[in-house]
Amino acid sequence: MIFGTGIIKGMLVTLKAFLASYFKGPHEGGIFTVEYPEKRLAEKERFRNFPFLLYDQTPENLRCVACDICAKECPPKCIYIVRDFDKEGRPLKRPAIFDIDFTVCMNCGICEEACPFDAIFMDHEFEIAGPDRQNKMLYHRDDLLKSNEYFNKIRPTDAGAIDARRREAEEKKKAAAAQAVKAKTTQPQPEPPKT
Amino acid sequence: MMEKMFEVQDPVNHDTQTLQVNIGPQHPSTHGVFRMNVVLDGETVVSLKPVMGYLHRNHEQIAENISYTASMPYTDRLDYFNSMSNNFAWALAVEKLANLDVPERAQYIRVIMAELTRLVNHVSVIGFLLNDLGAFFTPVLYAFREREKILDIFEEVSGARMMCNFLRFGGIKRDLPAGTLERIKEVIQNFPKFLDEFETLLTKNEILCMRCQNVGVLPAELAVNASITGPMLRASGVNYDVRKADKYSIYDRFDFKIPLGQTGDVYDRYYCRVLEMRESLKILQQALRDIPVTGEIISKKMAPFVKAPRNFKPPVGEAYGRVEAPKGELGFYVVSDGTPQPWRYHVRAPSLINLTILEDLCIGHKVADAIVILGSIDIVLGEVDH
């Protein structure tokens, strides 16, 4: 074999790529990259990056009940929750503080998996770089809030399934409550115990 | 080789000085923050000391303080090229510990993901090896073009391209979305074409052959004694592959071969990887053919702990789970004391153990070869320093 044939064959491969970049489409060996800020690739539905808190209808109506499970399960412990109290000092079912430190969060999605109240989900937002590490990278409760419509928009399959499940559970609950009320009214008065 | 070294270095006959150079931690081709303390005689390496630990992240200690499931995303970050096979090894260890069975469909999905990971790893390693050889990024970018398609599948399946966090004990996190298997089939169909092109570019290239052949020869005996695993060991001609030796998961169902080199030099390591990719494609084809259409994805025993990982308390005992990761034998040793956290957690990181042989391979070669040998060992600093 003549010295250099391998080199020449290799050079033909690069030449082919060079010509293909002008004359071929992205799936035939041409340029397949996307000019990023102007064009974007379609997002995958399961793509996960940074959690958000879900609310129904209004921001006051958030699903989180400050149970602290996600904070405990979070592998790097980036979630910090303080429960809200009312004026009498009784605990309320909502967080007063819900902070996530983005510099610590590793986007693993375990909070979403562990949450029993369907309150925290992983977002599709990924352009969250910023120059301020101290203030901008610590997300507070109000920065994290996102509506259910938004969730339905970014992850239609998951959101649809969850909504259906919740509706079903609610209907069951309602039915159970109605049954209980019905039972209460129709139930004959128990006879007073004999003394 | 040793004689040659002293011949060159002899200070009586040659009035020369050696030159001590720190290659790294900031250097274009140390594959991360890794330092080689090299003593050079002219261009020849006289001694080489690998200095590692710049990326030490306390991996084992962290794992001993969090729940078993919470370690899963941390294993992604060991060898960030192959998060799926890292997940696999950790899942196997805990399944052994807690005696969990894995449903059929989940087994197949695991194998498919692990083999796709092997393609990703080998293809990019070859690209980077060529970068170390001085090819100006072309092989890397060709490799990345193909890698990107597989990473897209990972993203579709698990939500992240590299930090997949997809496997769970006794199964997988979620079932595949609709249409993914077809896309995997498509990628696998196009992959051999790409490999052929890649080989035309590289395998017969005279400069590559000159640079790689008979450089950094690792004799089989030394390789076994230094407990080298993975493609590096097989390039030296030792027939050892955990997939065949241990037959973990469902690897006994597939028909595939183990490519073996003869010389154990950089070229053999390169070419064994190419051949391994071709074998991986065979496994993938068989797995895609046999995978059950529907089925459970997580074992019944484990299902209650999906929503509450901290309640998962494996029985007291110890277990060692290992897989043939693309870089070698990746093993997790775990001791449980019945609490939600492991009592002891240890990683057998193939990169770290393969790297220990670096000095023996490099002495007597030129400094340019030392870089190439380092590239051929295939390290990821996340795993070396864990």
Next chain:
Amino acid sequence: MAGFLPDWVLVIKSVLISIAAIAFLGPVTMMYLTLLERKVVGRMQNRIGPNRVGKWGLLQPLADGVKMLTKEDIVPTPADPIAHFLAPILIVVPALLVFAVIPFGRGMTAVDLNVGLLFFIAISSTTTLAIFMASWGSRNKFSLLGGMRSVAQMVSYEVPMVLSVVPVILITGSLSTNDIVLAQGGWGGLKWFIFTPWGLLAFIIFYLCGVAECNRSPFDLPEAESEIVAGFHTEYSGMKFALFYMAEFMNSFTISALAATLFLGGWQGPVLPSWLWFFMKTYVLIFIMIWFRGTLPRFRVDQLMNLAWKFLLPLTLINIFVAGFWYFAPNTIVRVLMSAGVLSLSFWGLQKLNQGYAPEKRVYQFGD
């Protein structure tokens, strides 16, 4: 106008115009070569290359220039300040000087020296000095390694490069670049020296050595970025770094231009204007250089020396002999066949003798 001005003014005027043209052409060539290289390599790698600054990235070189000029100039404390400062200036001087003897078109040689080729070779070999100055002056081990490699490489490759030019001088009987171009005129380009057996071989050797002379891939050992960071210019930043870059690109331009002049008939060519022919040929050769860079891995230092001394040098010596035969033999087909035969035989023989460096054939087994 010529009638009104004294002779010495005319001389000075033409000199000034030449200087201005070269001083303008050099840097502009360099700037747009960087863009061309990035574009072509990018395309070979399935990328687009720079496309943000201006249409198709046409203003990218200007942006780079501004960036280079405004960057901080760092001089390491232990560096030798004089050597460190002078090296980037000295390296540009020979790169600019050799523009003088290149015939850009019919009657477009800035200085038509009768020893033009010798001038070119002599001047371009002084680049080594500046490179070694830079590597020694920076007091950096990577720089030193790069400098040593550079000196070894340039000294080695100078020899086959000069010897590969000898056949051309032998045939034309002149050292003037203009005469060499004129000797290749006629027959619609078929008289270019590349279409003779010795010319083809000499062209390949000259071109390879030229690539090695300007430290470009696959002979880019002095600045091998994967091994010794950036070689001799590791410690340079800002405009000084830009000067090294400029010298490298101007060298690759002039080497390509000279190769086109010596073997591809220079500005000779039908229909189109002469300077256009010249630039077309030169840019084809530059494209091949970039193509090399986009494809090939790098040689190792000992393999580089072997290639020069054990392969290229004997081949050039045989080539000179063949060229001598060509000169005296009658112009028949026998002449072509005989010289081609001798050259391919010696190529084959040298390849056999250098078998130790040839790639091995490997067989792989499969285990169960």
